[in-house]
Amino acid sequence: MATIGDVARVAGVSRSTASYALSGKRAISLEVRERVDSAVRELGYTPNAGARALATSQTHVLGLLVQFLEDEFAPAMLQYMLGISNVARELGYDILMVTDPDGARALERITDSRMVDGVILLNVADDDVRLPVLRSSGRPGALVGLPGDCTGLDVFDLDFAEAGRVMVDRLADLGHREIVLVSQPEHVVERGGAYVWRLRDAALAQASVRGVELHEVYGESQQPAVSRSLNAVLDAFPAATGLLLHNEAAAVALPAVLRARGLSSPHDLSVIGRYSDEFARTFALPFSSIDSAPDRLGRMAVRQVVRRIENPKLHEPHVVRFIPPELVERGSSAPVRPV
Amino acid sequence: MATIGDVARVAGVSRSTASYALSGKRAISLEVRERVDSAVRELGYTPNAGARALATSQTHVLGLLVQFLEDEFAPAMLQYMLGISNVARELGYDILMVTDPDGARALERITDSRMVDGVILLNVADDDVRLPVLRSSGRPGALVGLPGDCTGLDVFDLDFAEAGRVMVDRLADLGHREIVLVSQPEHVVERGGAYVWRLRDAALAQASVRGVELHEVYGESQQPAVSRSLNAVLDAFPAATGLLLHNEAAAVALPAVLRARGLSSPHDLSVIGRYSDEFARTFALPFSSIDSAPDRLGRMAVRQVVRRIENPKLHEPHVVRFIPPELVERGSSAPVRPV
DNA sequence: CGTAATCTTCGAACCGGTTCGACGATGAGC
DNA sequence: GCTCATCGTCGAACCGGTTCGAAGATTACG
Known part of the structure; x- marks a missing residue:
């Protein structure tokens, strides 16, 4: 492959001049610059990334x-x-x-x-x-x-804390008095998934401010455990009218779980998730959500x-x-x- | 950061000796090798990837x-x-x-x-x-x-052709005589998604060998079009007893579509897909499938x-x-x- | 004991860029 | 006509590795 030395030779200049002509870091006559450019095209020259990294200490x-x-x-x-x-x-x-x-x-x-x-x-x-x-x-x-x-x-x-508050506020504003928050699996929290407890703690605090009963459970991340755990949640809290999903897998699984139980959202259950817009589109998720952006x-x-x-x-x-x-x-x- | 020159100086040898001691490409006395190794540890030396790439023409x-x-x-x-x-x-x-x-x-x-x-x-x-x-x-x-x-x-x-044959054979063996193949969107095919027509052509040929009537339709890739098109397929071919899904989005959408129509698989409809095992697990897909591996x-x-x-x-x-x-x-x- | 073979190490060149200092040519100012 | 900037270019050094040829030390062998 062509090196800058080849370019310089073809253009009839020194290597340093060719380099300056290409980088523009020093003034170079128009004529020389054009000779260098055409040599570059003629040889199909592309700078060697390793050499450049060595010389400039920048790899891009x-x-x-x-x-x-x-x-x-x-x-x-x-x-x-x-x-x-x-x-x-x-x-x-x-x-x-x-x-x-x-x-x-x-x-x-x-x-x-x-x-x-x-x-x-x-x-x-x-x-x-x-x-x-x-x-x-x-x-x-x-x-x-x-x-x-x-x-x-x-x-x-x-801002996961604010996200937790927004979710609770939304359902509280609509008159819900008992809701459930499905978090990430316990594993994720133990491993230090701070965002999980940031959202949870803020949601719990806000629920208490708003006089809402908030049940907090860990979710699952893999099928069939996800659907099983969602069913268990619905069984355990039959009076809950709202569901907050801080768990992508649960959000993906919920539509089928609801349908199987003959429930629909928002008629029987108000649901708010936390996932990206793109994610919602890909999986046709019908739930309002905090955009994770x-x-x-x-x-x-x-x-x-x-x-x-x-x-x-x-x-x-x-x-x-x-x-x-x-x-x-x-x-x-x-x-x-x-x- | 330390260079191989620093290592050499600390070890009291030349740069080339240090290099050989590290690469093992030439015999080096045990004593020198140990001095080099300890210099490396002392200085926390790591070779510079750019320099090495320049010298060896290999970037790894x-x-x-x-x-x-x-x-x-x-x-x-x-x-x-x-x-x-x-x-x-x-x-x-x-x-x-x-x-x-x-x-x-x-x-x-x-x-x-x-x-x-x-x-x-x-x-x-x-x-x-x-x-x-x-x-x-x-x-x-x-x-x-x-x-x-x-x-x-x-x-x-x-081997998508063989995959098409296997899918058809499976249903033919079970006595199905009219089946539908849902492919990728027409777009994907037009763009040159050869795997789509490789599977399809082989499936059509095998269907003809086996005396099976195979209807072939393009699917969709995004909701809500996916579910709509699945419903249209079920309406259009009411006598079909088997469904081949060469379309991930359709596979994800089908369970809900079936439930909504009061159908179940395999009781009302035999279904075979084509997606990875991991994919099936993530989305809890209940259909047998050709593993895309x-x-x-x-x-x-x-x-x-x-x-x-x-x-x-x-x-x-x-x-x-x-x-x-x-x-x-x-x-x-x-x-x-x-x- | 002399010489050849082997082992270990070193110096120098090279990979392909960038950049600094210097130098000749040109033009401006007096 | 002379001095001093400015402009355009060049040579050389450098970045940090690898590798070749050679040289000195050691050992083996006849």
Whole structure:
């Protein structure tokens, strides 16, 4: 393959001149610039990424650390990944996708070997083992998901506490007095899925403020357990008139469960979920939901990392940004029926 | 960060000796090797990937080209991606994930700039515009999906023709005489989704051999069109006793459609789908299905690309390998009932 | 004991870019 | 006509590895 030396030779200039002609970092005569450009076209020259990375210490690659955990609903993660990949490309970066179950080791590997200029962490746990590695790596990194300790990190997440309040308020406003919150599996919480308890605690507090009885149960993430657990919930709380679903798998399973029991929403049960719009469309979910906005969060995270990469001197304070929950209306909540 | 020069200095040897001590490509005395190793530990040395790539012309990165098309069911694609990423890591490779809608340009970019040692193409169309780029890049590449022209390419795919025959045979053996095949949307076929017509043509041929009347219709990929079209099919062919689903969205939608019509499978209708086991589990699909085996296909593709990368001299002929369809039994087919 | 073979290590070149300092040519100002 | 900037270009060094050829030390062998 052609090197910049070949280009220089064909254009009849030195390597450095060819380099400056291409980068525009020094003034070059129009004539030489044109000779270089045409040599580039003639030879089909493309710079060697490794050589450039060596010379500039910049790879123009972002590491994307995802973990696909047993009890998580994988399709929901895909939304984040796609958003991130697309924004990165817009900004001129490629994505190194890392799915290694040992995220800390993988992160150390790609930063120490300088394969990436920065990283995005998905699936962040409250006490995430990747965070110390990220901090000591010295590379820019952004998280999608709020850990317990954010010092030195840029963090973006949905305001899950506010989401919990919005969900409760909506049903309380409609007169519901007994509702059930189906969370993620207990596993997810134990592993440090802080978003689960952030939403739950706020929902419980708001329910108490609003005089609503809120039952909180763990859901499941895989069939057939999901449907079984939904049925168990409906059996256990026959007087409940509202259902909050903080669990994608449960949201996907609920329509069939309701139909099988001869129930319909919102007639028999008001339901509000928490998932992305895209997710709702893919699975034809008929429930109103708090938009988890994976594309927006991914976009924010990438922009921030790229800002830091491209302005290394700029020592802006780190940000922790919550996006306010938005309730996407799909008509699955209604005033409670008089008994 | 520490370089191999630092390691050499601390160990009191030359850079080349340090390099050989680490790579083991030349005999090095035990004593020196130990001094180098301890210097590495002391300094926390990790080789610079860019420098190594420059020196060896190997990046140990594989490009993964995915396209997320409007009318394709994205979650199905995720299975392939994960399988590929995991196998790649086992073999010591990282994955550069490329989702650029202009796949041909993106492929040219990452190969010309030598960011990757090889590539895997997903979502391959019959006349895929990425194939000429791949061929002229000279890099190893494997496809998951069969294009019209396979010359110079390693191709892995499910044997969709055999899958069509197996589906038809199964129902024919059970005495069904009129069945319907729901394919992917017409769009997908027009865009070159060859697997659709490979399965269909074989199914039609086998139906004719077996004396079965096979109606073939295009399905939809998004709600609510999917359910509407399924209802239309059931209305149009009231005498059909079997249904073949070559369409993930239809498979996800069918249980609700059946229940709404008061039908059940296999009592009223024998159903056979084509999707992965993981997919069936995620959506609790109750239908027997031909396993699309995304993990196996991904694994085969990665192994082949890595083989070619690591044995560049080895000019093995290119392979086109079909994996035989396996019918995963979920009890959704039964002998046709006497009228 | 001399010489050849083997083992271990080193120096230098190379991979393909970028960037700094310098140098000759040109033009402006006095 | 001379000095001083400015402009355009070049050579050389550098980024951090790998690898080839050679050289010195050691051992084996006749």
